[in-house]
Amino acid sequence: MKTSRLYLGALILMIGTITLSAQDDQSIIWDHEDVICKEQEHAEFKIQQRGNRTAFADQTDIYYQIMKWDIDPAQYYITGEITYFFKSKVDNLTAFHLDMANELQVNSITRNATPLTYTHTSDQLLTISLGKSLALGETDSFTISYEGAPPSNGFGSFEQGTHAGQPVIWTLSEPYGVRDWWPGKQDLIDKIDSVDIYVTTPPGQLAASNGKLMSTTELNGKLIPHWQHRYPIASYLVAIAVTNYSAYSQYLPLDNGDTIEILNYVYPETATQSQTETERTIQIMANYNRLFGTYPFAAEKYGHAQFGWGGGMEHQTMSFMGGFSFGLIAHELAHQWFGDKVTCGSWTEIWLNEGFATYLTGLTYEDQSPDIYWPQWKTSTSNSAMSQPGGSVFVDDTTSTNRIFSGRLSYNKGAYLLHMLRWIMGDEKFFAACRDYLDSPGTAYDFAYTAELQSYLEQRSGKDLDEFFNDWYYGEGFPSYNLTWTQQADSIVFWLDQTQSHPSVSFFEMPVPVSVVLNGAPQTFVLDHSTQGQRFSFPIGNTVIENVSIDPEIWILSKNNTVTEITTSTYQPIGQNSFNVFPNPAQSFVEIVPAKDVFAADFIDNLGRKWKTTISAGRIDISALSPGYYILMLKNSNGDLLSVQSIVIAR
Template sequence: MKKTLFTAIILSAFSLCSFSLLNAQFDLSGVIWDQDEIICKEQESAIAHFQTPSYRNQFASLTDIHYQTMSWEIDPAVKYIKGVITYYFRSRSNNLTQLVLDLSNSLVINSVERKGVPLSYAHSADQLLTIDLDKTLNEDDFDTLTVSYEGTPPSNGFGSFETGTHAGAPILWTLSEPYGNRDWWPGKQDLIDKIDSMDIYITTPLDQLAASNGKLISINEVGGKLVHHWRHRHPICAYLVALAVTNYAAFDQYVPLPNGDSIHVLNYVYPETLAQSQQAISSTIDIMNFYNEKFIIYPWADEKYGHAQFGWGGGQEHQTMAFMGGFSFSLISHEMAHQWFGDKVTCGSWHDIWLNEGFATYLAGLCLEEFSQNQYWPQWKTSTSNSAMSAPGGSVYVDDTTSVNRIFSGRLSYNKGAYVLHMLRWVMGDNDFFQAVRNYLNGAGDFGTTPEFESYLENESGLDLHEFLADWYYGQGFPSYHLQWSQQADSLIITLGQTQSDPSVSFFEMPVPILVRLNGVDNIFVLNHTTNNQRFSIFRGSASVDSIGIDPELWLLSKNNTIEQVITAVDDADKSDRFDVFPNPAHDFVQIISTKSVFSVEVIDVAGRKFKAPLANNRVDLTEFNPGIYTLLLLDGNQKILTTKRIILS
């Protein structure tokens, strides 16, 4: 039986001190700006590679690619490719007579053969290569064929097959997410099937190194050229297959494992920036150690992780070897995070892109929590939540998968997606949340969807998360909380209401943390907010409330919150007493008109903070206060409240 989502929680005398240490060796300056830049670059690339639904391979689900050998001849000084690919595949249907692959019309087919016997094919205008099999396959039958091709891949701006230079040296690289692999090799670009295993052979000029997926098996000189053999024995999406060729300088790192083994990290960088790159990439070991401990061991530990520098300003999470335009802390942590979320478990549809990008964004934030909680982690939460709430609507769920701008929305898929994960962590608690994520990584298989992810969260925590995801994943917007409080006898009385930025959600049911300062001591109380204008009573004894704040550690998405003290202690023995203040709205001061003497004035802001205001000749000096809404407490000589007045300061 599932527990209900929101159990009542009260945490008193909660210490707000940080507990992580800043690792001084990391250059974390600019990490918040870096995150925005990473998102922009990834969106630019996706826009360049996106294709309309009419050009998608409707036959991809009919076959399952088990193994490929991929042989390419590359000269980085020339934008051209010659390739031979052998496919070993299984039929997923009865009466299969064709294999249909995606391939740009810019590339020319030299031959299609099955064990040396030519096969007929058609390379159509809709960029599909349709190969006629020489026999009919039934479900679970296996077959093999080989395609030989060559040509100049098309130019797409932020293209999937590009050339450039660095310090006068030529470089060539690929970047295929989401639909770019057809521009340089024939395959299936879908979220249905992964290539289970592959061997890659890249032939280059003698002075070049070729980066690719998997483990480097050998580099051999053959006929005056170098043949680089890479082997990958794990399932991989077509868009994550990659190569980069230039005069790289290579260096190694090793990440220790608890069993005494280690993970090989192979870095291919420009020789002219070798020293700088070695320093910048030094954070890789600490970040991977953190991910290994927080989640599961790096999925491709038996092969390698690595970085290959390339001529584009962002990064791309190619499986086992991220392609990097630079080596900032944010970019390293973001692209590495994708090895778990996006590569090992890939979103099962573009509706679920947050399972790739929301996780990578959140993990980059978790690195800041781990290594610099006092400084950059609060900045990350502020920046990420501000982005998510920069417009009143929008869901994490992608309703229009024909719009690349919507799929790769930095505000929704990246930042709001990351913050939904942060709120799930708050609702579930650290132990259940991170264990559920580990279970998801271990159990989801090649592809994951949001309903599947929800099941892992619910099974671990015992919570019913249907309402949470209805509000925060499928629903749009965010709440604005409105808190009123008063001190009555020995209790603090709080009334908590909310309004919603978008009508798709009628009420956000959440545990809301409240910071209450009692006699100079900070306390956290968690209010189980299940209905609007809900009333809570908190025992305070003889302690006085100094101030109240909503969500001090930024666990929630909420904006434009208000706090108001409701005064109940006014001495109303003489109801004929008259008190007025003017002007209202005011600018620098207000004047008090009263039938009783006012000895002092206290000012309470919308956050519940209380301040003294200078008073002379019934004139209250407000020059030190920012524009906003304030409550004035007019006090007599015994510091009893005579009355309260609400003013607007412009």
Template sequence: MTRFVSLLLLLLVFTRIARAQEDEAYCKQMSAVQENEMRIAERRLQGRITRVTASEDIDIHYHRCNWYVDPAVNAIYGTVTTYFSALRDLNTVYFDLTYNMLADSVLYHGKRLSHGRSGDSLSCPLPVGISSGSFDSITVCYHGAPLSSGFGSFVLGKHAGIPAMFTLSEPYGAKDWWPCKNSVDDKIDSLDVTIRTPVAYTGVSNGLRTGSYTSGDTAVNIWKHRYPITSYLVAIAATNYQKFDKRVQLGSVLLPMETFCYPESFTTFESQTQSTLDALQLYHNLFGPYPFLKEKYGHTQFAWGGGEEHQTNSFVKDPGESLCAHELAHQWFGDKITCAAFTDIWLNEGFATHSASMFMESRHPESTLTTRRSEISNITSNPAGSVFVDDTTSVSRIFDFRLTYLKGSHLLYMLRLQMGDAAFWRGVQQYLKDERLAYRYARTRDLQQHLEASCNCTLDSFFRQWVYGQGYPSYRIDWTQIGTETVKFRISQSTSHSSVAMFQLKVPIRFYGKDRDTTLLADNQSNGQLYIRDIGFVADSVAFDPDLWLISGNNRVQRNDSLAAPDRNIVIYPNPFHEECEVMLTDFPGAYAAVIMYGANGQTLFKNVQPLYQGKAFVRIDGRRLAASTYFLLLIDQDGRKTTVPVQKF
């Protein structure tokens, strides 16, 4: 403990004598994964205040952090200088810092300030108020024993008998070990970190290591990061790391990849790093440039199962293909663009899970259907639950594997099917390039807008049903053969949760015949919708969604040759028609029926509420102004029962 006290005094002196020009702010520039993140954060939050108390009226530009840690001791000694601009007139600045962390002094322009504590809030009254738009800085010198107790935000452990420590702050744990703005609404524009440890250890952090030396019995490692970063992604780790370097060609840039691992894991990490380099190239080409090309990507080994996507430096327990692909994808989805609130955490975790799945499917295509089937089975194991997080005070809800990770991932499979891969990835690339979002924050609506612009369509019903709604559909497909080249089929649907009456989707149905097959993508907009399609052969069997693109469960397919007979109570003549068609209703219940014609794009072209006489009605529809295409007649009886019949104009 004597060495710690001595170092604290050294840090205080260092802060006072630092030159002003050095204080210049820089300009703005899978189940194991989930279980780890959930367990860590759940323990951290039990009985703890999670509300952000830091000043919402400051914009943080830069942190200069000096930390001393000993992996064998649960303690941190630090000096953090924060540069900020005032968003309104200020008399007091607040930081988030857990109540048991002791602020030894607060410095303002080289002079000590009085400071106060209230729960997890550190208040710093200013000697003179500063006006809105002013640029200023405050230094906090502090120490304490973080409360993680082996889990979560500040963790101690051992490997091969050697002490090791690491931080993992998502979602609310940054304040457990350093004074910050513990939120996802103000990214730090630039960061400098100096880590001091006993000489046997190496301290690692975000960005580039710009210096490493020893001073007596102390090892010093200096890191800089020049990209905006949210507070929960700032991280440090320390043990007797062994380091190795790789490089990967990304366009014209030869990107360094830097790994710090335990000596006993060196061979394993070195032999498996190529998988991550391959994933870097895949993502770089598909999503757009790696977001931190001017610095590096790296792995740091830590002692907890799973991983965490610390910016430019993912912490992982082992270099497994899927885990490393997941954490790497977060550099785009979660780091470059961070969810603006944990209600939208699926933008981070859904995309990372989906990206890892794509990578694994490209490397192990033989396992694709087995994995998709298992994940869909997990999603549909419960009839309820939305991707949108309705309780961000519950970490188990934020990191719900079934909803946030798997359902979030499979929403993206469905969007790729609905939009087409080219339009989907074009929209995603524009989302990642959007200057309002890049290196900042996004909500679900931001992604939706870019996807809609890419496909020139509306996705309101999809996002309403699949992100904010709950449950999933169960389909029943009745089909029959008509002649030698045509099939007729009906799509019926029930839903597992009352929040969605019907999921409107394009549904893949594959027809098999002798030595051939074809897949139709039927746009299912109403329950019981009928389709007539030419497939060019006689089908002998049918499969629903054979490649498992949709979230659905308990589906049934059956041959129903009664579909070949015309509906007795609905006669449409002629069909196909050229100028007009006639609709005759017989034996319809009630006193009236609604007759609606709409196009494939959902636009209503004809609508009439027709009185019935003894259950009969006759309606004539003028189609002379309609283009040659397939249209749909929707007939609704007085009790609300619906029947949809396709009609063709030639």
């Protein structure tokens, strides 16, 4: 094996100056959306093929597997032998259950060379009789020898292709494809604590897999690489790929003097270009290390294996890559923290994998191109999330492929949920909470749920986030803000309303940033919006207000916002609470109390259109106005402004 070692300690600063190239400039939003589309495309097929999920998954804990495969990429076939070491999680365990495709044939199942009986039923369930009863906590092991041509389905779990006339075979098991090529526990309950993987290949072929390459031996003219992985791994993240790879390593130096190896298995015909492209991994990983803690499998490696599918897959310690675009590298690497180290405990909560990976891709743009590509990423991601009025990040239907792997909701809205939490909490507390989620004993190298993430966020922020998650995670839609402002003496006064795009949320309680340009300098005021028509006042001194805008940095998912200035030169407000306006919401009329001194009223809608009305005995006829939110300005007979309030017309 020819290996190129690229020590890049001093070069990291140089890489930081070149970062994104002109080629990236042409495809910045592209790549982000293409990653999502390719992953959804693969998952669509696999969800349709998922079949049985064993009802017995929580009866046993697999703590070690020895996995041996014989693969010739020119032949669509697999021969395997897997030894399972496990512990019983129940009392009186007499059978072990695995998912296994009907296309695979069991040759034997033995314990210490003694045959065990089994059944392999049409529902693709393999049941092994243990021949004895295991007590709670008791350990046992057995070995399965099998072979066959795995089911072929176009975007499946075991695929054969070619590159430059050379054969290649790869696997991709997310979410329900394990059983297609090896008998396994196809669940999100039990991670295998440790694996040793041996892949026998013809000469000239290299096999990529999980963990650290311990050795490569020759036997009868064939090569047998030994991959060793000593971290817990979900079964769908176990993978192999075999072809005539060209291999090279790049290294990220750490502050303690250690390095992290980035081992790349690429097609030889594109190796020169790939080596340039994979260099980007170094700075991306350095940024993730800074934000979320050192790469979680640093004792072994990270790497890429090129394969024949157009997207990527975050196989633990070695992502399989259809190419090496900037966004794809960032997305799949991000999964090593969010998806591999900590894995969503249910496909209903896939956002814990995909929302985080999408957001970390955005953080890569923030790190390397804060003025150009980071704003573009925020615009693209938020626009996608709000391209329809409804939709929840929480997946309530795991039978729907489009729902689970929705680019709009699981990826983009999930990413923006995190961005809004960062805004609410501030960088220090937000990233600390993310590290808590990754490193705490209950979640590190295990499965996790949204409720656990919320708990860590609440502990760091000191805030109750139930309302936030009810609105943004379980709820649907987003707000549209209607801001009215005026300058009063040495203060700026705001009134803020909102409408909601979906009826599942009655009000989004959020701190809303408003940017005000004062004498040429922008200043941000935060409006802690908790009720309709809320009034805010901030001292600004004797300054000139040049511009007012809502959330120009795109911290919040909101759309169709409006800003209206009150420009009455004789503005002398008595105060919004000096008059009672009722009912509110109203249908055909409103009453003003006290009515004395109030002569006229102007209604301004969220488009800035104004309707002038007169008052008769304290009553205003509003039957001609359309339903919606309005700013109500009460005036005296001289046209002086007495009060500004918000009102809802609902019918």
